[in-house]
Amino acid sequence: MAVQVDEVTVETACGLNPNLVCEWVFDRTGSEVWAGLADWFVDRPLRILFILALAWLVVRVLRRVVGRFASAIAERSAQPPSEEELPANPIIRRVAILTQFERQRERAEKRAITLGAMLESLVSIVVWTIAAFLVLGEIGVSLGPLIASAGVVGIALGFGAQSIVRDFLAGIFVIIEDQYGVGDVIDTGEATGTVEEVGFRTTRIRDISGVLWTVPNGVIQRVGNHSQVWSKSIFDMEVAYDTDVDHAMDVMKRELDAAWHESTETATIIEEPEVQGVQAFGPNAVVIRAAVKTDPSEQWAVARSIRARLKKAFDDEGIEIPFPQRTVWIKNDESDEALDALDAPKGDA
Numbered sequence: 001m002a003v004q005v006d007e008v009t010v011e012t013a014c015g016l017n018p019n020l021v022c023e024w025v026f027d028r029t030g031s032e033v034w035a036g037l038a039d040w041f042v043d044r045p046l047r048i049l050f051i052l053a054l055a056w057l058v059v060r061v062l063r064r065v066v067g068r069f070a071s072a073i074a075e076r077s078a079q080p081p082s083e084e085e086l087p088a089n090p091i092i093r094r095v096a097i098l099t100q101f102e103r104q105r106e107r108a109e110k111r112a113i114t115l116g117a118m119l120e121s122l123v124s125i126v127v128w129t130i131a132a133f134l135v136l137g138e139i140g141v142s143l144g145p146l147i148a149s150a151g152v153v154g155i156a157l158g159f160g161a162q163s164i165v166r167d168f169l170a171g172i173f174v175i176i177e178d179q180y181g182v183g184d185v186i187d188t189g190e191a192t193g194t195v196e197e198v199g200f201r202t203t204r205i206r207d208i209s210g211v212l213w214t215v216p217n218g219v220i221q222r223v224g225n226h227s228q229v230w231s232k233s234i235f236d237m238e239v240a241y242d243t244d245v246d247h248a249m250d251v252m253k254r255e256l257d258a259a260w261h262e263s264t265e266t267a268t269i270i271e272e273p274e275v276q277g278v279q280a281f282g283p284n285a286v287v288i289r290a291a292v293k294t295d296p297s298e299q300w301a302v303a304r305s306i307r308a309r310l311k312k313a314f315d316d317e318g319i320e321i322p323f324p325q326r327t328v329w330i331k332n333d334e335s336d337e338a339l340d341a342l343d344a345p346k347g348d349a
Contacts, residue, residue, distance in 0.1 A: 048135050055131035062123045070116035115175045118200055164201065166218035171200040174217060180225050185297055187224035190215050230270060231299040233292045237310060238285035240320040245286060248319050249275050252290055255309045259302075260292075268298050285322045 133147075173179075175198065180186045184195045186205065193207035203220070205213045239248045256273035263269045271293035279289035294302045314321055 044138050048138050051131055051134050051138070055127050059124050059127050062127065063120045066119040066123055067112075067116045070119060071112045111175060111178060111181065114198065118172065118175070163216070163218060167201040167216045170217035170220065171198070171202075174198060174203070179223050180227075183297075184225055184227040186226065188215055188220045189222060190219065226299070227296040229296065231294050231296050233294060233299040233303040233306070235290040235292070235303070235306065235310070236279055237288050237290070237314075238282060238321060239288060239314075240322045241286060243286065243319055245278060245288065247317070248314075249277070249288060251313050251317050251319065252288065252310060255313045256290060256292060256306065259306055259309060268295055268302060269293065270295060284324050 180195055180198070180203075182195050182198060185193065186195055188203070188205065191205045191207055191213035193205040193211075193213065195203060196206050196212070197204040199217075201217060203215050203217055205215060207213060235252075237248075237252065239245070253273070253275045256275065260269045260273055269292055273290060273292045275288070275290045277289065278286060280287040292299075292302060292306065311321070
C-alpha cells in the first residue's frame, strides 16, 4: 500500500506571509528545515535589529525636539523687564535691567534643564516600551494576552496610585508655568519658606526655623510667591497724637530716599520710596504708612535696615514713638469724717 506524503510548500515552510529570506532559502533548497532556520537566525534577528535601531533613532530625534521645546517654554520668562517694572532713576534703571535679566536667564536655564530631563525620560520610556512589544511579537510571543494583562494592571495601578499621578502632573505644570523655583520664598498653605528642591512629585521647603518640609505637589491648592520679579516692604510707623504729622512724613521721606540712593550700586531698592500718608488712628498712636519696592526676596532685609534708620531719625527729631499708656482712677469709699480724722494732728500720748 502506497503511503501518501504531503507536499511541502512555501506556506507550510514559512507561513502564510513568508518573508523574503525564508522564501529565497526554500526556493533554493526545497527544505522546510533550512527555510525555518533561515527565518529564525537570519530574518528575525535582522528585523529585531532594525526595530532597535529605529527606536534609538526616534529617541534621539524626539529628545532633541523635546530639548528645544523645553528651552522655548523656559525662555518665555527670560525677557527684559517692562517699563512698569523699572525705576525712574536712570542709573538704578540700568542696574535693575542687567540684574533682573540675568536672574531671569539663570532661572530659565534651570527650568529648561529640569523640564527637558523630565520630558526626555518620558519619551525614552514610551519609545522603548513600544520597541520591546514589537520585539516580543517578532520572536513569536502573542501580544494580545500581554496587552490585555498590561491594561488590567494599568487600571489597577491607576486606582491605587491616583495621588502619585496627581502629584506628577501638578509638578509638570509647576515647572512649565514657572509658579516657583529653587530659591524662591513661597507660602503653600502647608508650609512657608525657601524652596530647596522642586521635584516631579514633591517640593522641599525650608522654613525660617530650619525645618525642611516635603509637600506633595498635588496637595498645593494655591501658592504665594514672595520672590518673583519684585517685592515690596510696607512700613506702618506709629507716632504720638500730638506729633506734627507733616513733619513726621517729611522725616520718613528723607530717610527712605537716602536708603534708596545708597542702594544705587546693587539696585536693592528699585523704585523711589513712597510715603502714602496716614493709614489709621490707633488707640495710642497715629499710623503713617510708607512703601518701598525692592528686588525679589530683599524686602525683609530692606525693612529691617530702614526701621533702624527711622528709629534713629525719629529720636534725633524728637518724634515720639508711643507705647500703650493707661490712666488709672482710684475711687475712695471712706467718709469725709474718717479722712479728717486721719489728717488731724495727733496729741501727746
